[in-house]
Amino acid sequence: MAFKIASSPHINTRSLTSGVMFRVVLCLIPGIGAQTYFFGFGTLVQLALAISVALTAEALVMVLRKRPVMSTLSDNSALVTASLLAIAIPPLAPWWMIVIGVLFAIVIVKHLYGGLGHNVFNPAMAAYVLLLVSFPVQMTSWVAPQSLAINPADLNSSLQVIFSHSATMTSEYFQLGYDAVAMATPLDTIKTDLSMGLTATESLHKAIFSGSVGVGWFWVNICYLLGGLCLLKMKVIRWQISTAIIVSILICSGFGFLISPDTHVSPLVHIFSGGTMLAAFFIATDPVSAATSPRGRLIFGAMIGVLIYVIRTFGGYPDAVAFAVLLANMCAPFIDHYIRPRTYGHRSGNAL
Amino acid sequence: MSNYSEIAKQGLWYNNPGLVQLLGLCPLLAVTATITNALGLGIATLVVLVGSNILVSLVRNYVPKEIRIPVFVMIIAALVTCVQLLVNAYAYGLYLSLGIFLPLIVTNCVIIGRAEAFASRNNVLRSTFDGLMMGLGFTIVLVILGAGREILGQGTLFAGADLLLGDWASALTVHVWQVDTPFLIAMLPPGAFIGMGLLIALKNIIDSSIKARQPKPQVESIARARITKVG
Numbered sequence: 227m228a229f230k231i232a233s234s235p236h237i238n239t240r241s242l243t244s245g246v247m248f249r250v251v252l253c254l255i256p257g258i259g260a261q262t263y264f265f266g267f268g269t270l271v272q273l274a275l276a277i278s279v280a281l282t283a284e285a286l287v288m289v290l291r292k293r294p295v296m297s298t299l300s301d302n303s304a305l306v307t308a309s310l311l312a313i314a315i316p317p318l319a320p321w322w323m324i325v326i327g328v329l330f331a332i333v334i335v336k337h338l339y340g341g342l343g344h345n346v347f348n349p350a351m352a353a354y355v356l357l358l359v360s361f362p363v364q365m366t367s368w369v370a371p372q373s374l375a376i377n378p379a380d381l382n383s384s385l386q387v388i389f390s391h392s393a394t395m396t397s398e399y400f401q402l403g404y405d406a407v408a409m410a411t412p413l414d415t416i417k418t419d420l421s422m423g424l425t426a427t428e429s430l431h432k433a434i435f436s437g438s439v440g441v442g443w444f445w446v447n448i449c450y451l452l453g454g455l456c457l458l459k460m461k462v463i464r465w466q467i468s469t470a471i472i473v474s475i476l477i478c479s480g481f482g483f484l485i486s487p488d489t490h491v492s493p494l495v496h497i498f499s500g501g502t503m504l505a506a507f508f509i510a511t512d513p514v515s516a517a518t519s520p521r522g523r524l525i526f527g528a529m530i531g532v533l534i535y536v537i538r539t540f541g542g543y544p545d546a547v548a549f550a551v552l553l554a555n556m557c558a559p560f561i562d563h564y565i566r567p568r569t570y571g572h573r574s575g576n577a578l
Numbered sequence: 579m580s581n582y583s584e585i586a587k588q589g590l591w592y593n594n595p596g597l598v599q600l601l602g603l604c605p606l607l608a609v610t611a612t613i614t615n616a617l618g619l620g621i622a623t624l625v626v627l628v629g630s631n632i633l634v635s636l637v638r639n640y641v642p643k644e645i646r647i648p649v650f651v652m653i654i655a656a657l658v659t660c661v662q663l664l665v666n667a668y669a670y671g672l673y674l675s676l677g678i679f680l681p682l683i684v685t686n687c688v689i690i691g692r693a694e695a696f697a698s699r700n701n702v703l704r705s706t707f708d709g710l711m712m713g714l715g716f717t718i719v720l721v722i723l724g725a726g727r728e729i730l731g732q733g734t735l736f737a738g739a740d741l742l743l744g745d746w747a748s749a750l751t752v753h754v755w756q757v758d759t760p761f762l763i764a765m766l767p768p769g770a771f772i773g774m775g776l777l778i779a780l781k782n783i784i785d786s787s788i789k790a791r792q793p794k795p796q797v798e799s800i801a802r803a804r805i806t807k808v809g
Contacts, residue, residue, distance in 0.1 A: 334772070338779075360763040 454507025470527025
């Protein structure tokens with residue numbers, strides 16, 4: 227008869243890194259589905275490409291670092307990085323962009339800093355910024371929602387565009403006879419319109435918004451929200467970061483909307499457009515590069531939310547998730563240093 | 579003579595101003611977008627470095643210790659002004675593309691660093707040689723970084739070499755590949771930082787492989803005598 231002897235506090239959890247990461251990917255599926263439904267098969271092609279490149283790169287680096295290959299590959303972290311990058315970039319971006327991005331994320335951002343658990347920055351977002359800074363034209367021309375495109379892209383033509391040698395996808399599309407395929411995202415449209423002197427309300431009457439926050443984008447964000455709630459339910463992520471991001475965006479954009487509704491779009495647009503929900507539940511909650519204490523997480527999330535709003539409204543780029551997350555990543559060690567949880571038996575004043 | 583080879587080794591490799599001392603990073607990162615710019619600034623720095631080492635070494639016994647730094651800076655500033663005027667006169671295109679970084683050579687820590695650390699303690703010949711080697715080491719790093727960034731960013735090598743070397747040099751321009759979409763980050767400052775980091779990493783790899791190949795000194799192993807008391 228064998229008694230199980232364990233040290234306190236006697237809680238057995240079976241949550242390994244691989245399980246956590248795999249659940250993150252599972253919860254992404256509704257959002258990926260919505261994105262595929264509204265923006266075509268490009269997202270799936272990018273996903274397949276990104277995952278295969280990520281696993282190859284990870285294996286290669288592990289061989290170079292003389293570390294065990296299979297155990298690292300099976301922790302699924304490369305899978306998460308690749309998936310996040312693949313759904314963040316435009317679905318019909320040329321193939322070499324996702325390859326460059328994933329290689330940068332895995333080799334430079336993750337493994338040069340020491341691999342999983344040592345990276346200062348979120349690999350997917352660092353790669354996104356690299357791509358955005360390097361190839362601004364390709365990164366800012368998103369596909370038109372399927373319902374607005376005259377000839378929606380099917381799988382075959384998506385493949386053709388992604389793997390074509392042409393420089394920009396628009397020119398390729400004109401050759402193929404597709405029209406109105408590349409267009410700006412709703413946030414980009416608003417930004418351009420505001421700079422041209424239109425009011426926010428006038429901008430929102432355009433076809434791409436169809437009366438709400440943007441065709442497709444609303445449902446994509448709702449699906450990411452659902453996936454995120456599943457993650458919360460499964461206790462893969464904590465509530466603090468996501469809540470802080472959404473609340474701070476609501477407060478900032480509500481304030482702007484109250485002061486000047488003509489030049490600021492409503493909080494609803496900010497919450498359900500662009501990558502807000504994806505950032506709040508899947509990107510900012512990366513356990514490695516985020517703050518770790520509960521109060522620290524609140525500050526970290528609020529910082530991301532405020533930065534997203536500020537950069538979207540006053541900055542040069544239409545969406546700001548990647549920049550906001552990277553800037554907050556830089557502050558995370560600092561936040562952790564000053565917001566230490568009180569040690570049991572010590573008064574909070576002594577904690578510092 | 580081994581003394582001189584030691585100076586050369588220090589300047590070109592073991593104490594390379596770009597890769598090991600990490601001095602003069604501002605021009606190193608700012609002007610290395612093309613080989614031509616890198617080479618131009620490298621040569622300008624080399625000339626100033628050799629000149630300042632010679633002059634500092636000549637006056638080293640007459641300058642009171644308390645005011646040596648201002649004197650060195652004056653010497654360097656005078657030399658930089660000469661070089662700036664020369665480049666302005668003979669390579670105007672390069673003068674324009676180097677911009678503020680040409681006069682900023684005066685603040686390059688490599689130069690004041692060598693003046694203080696080497697030239698003010700050694701004779702003229704050795705100081706000249708040290709300036710030459712340090713300058714070469716710096717220039718080589720600049721050129722390698724410039725080559726990498728130019729290939730990635732523009733797909734060319736030696737673009738605009740005629741600015742530096744005269745009209746015949748425009749034949750030097752090599753189109754390595756045709757880029758439809760330039761890899762902008764390589765041309766921007768972040769690309770310079772990443773490229774620099776990769777170069778330093780490469781040097782460290784080479785260093786550690788050299789170290790690994792050297793025969794290890796035999797360490798006398800200390801055998802531990804174990805005494806077990808029986809009974």
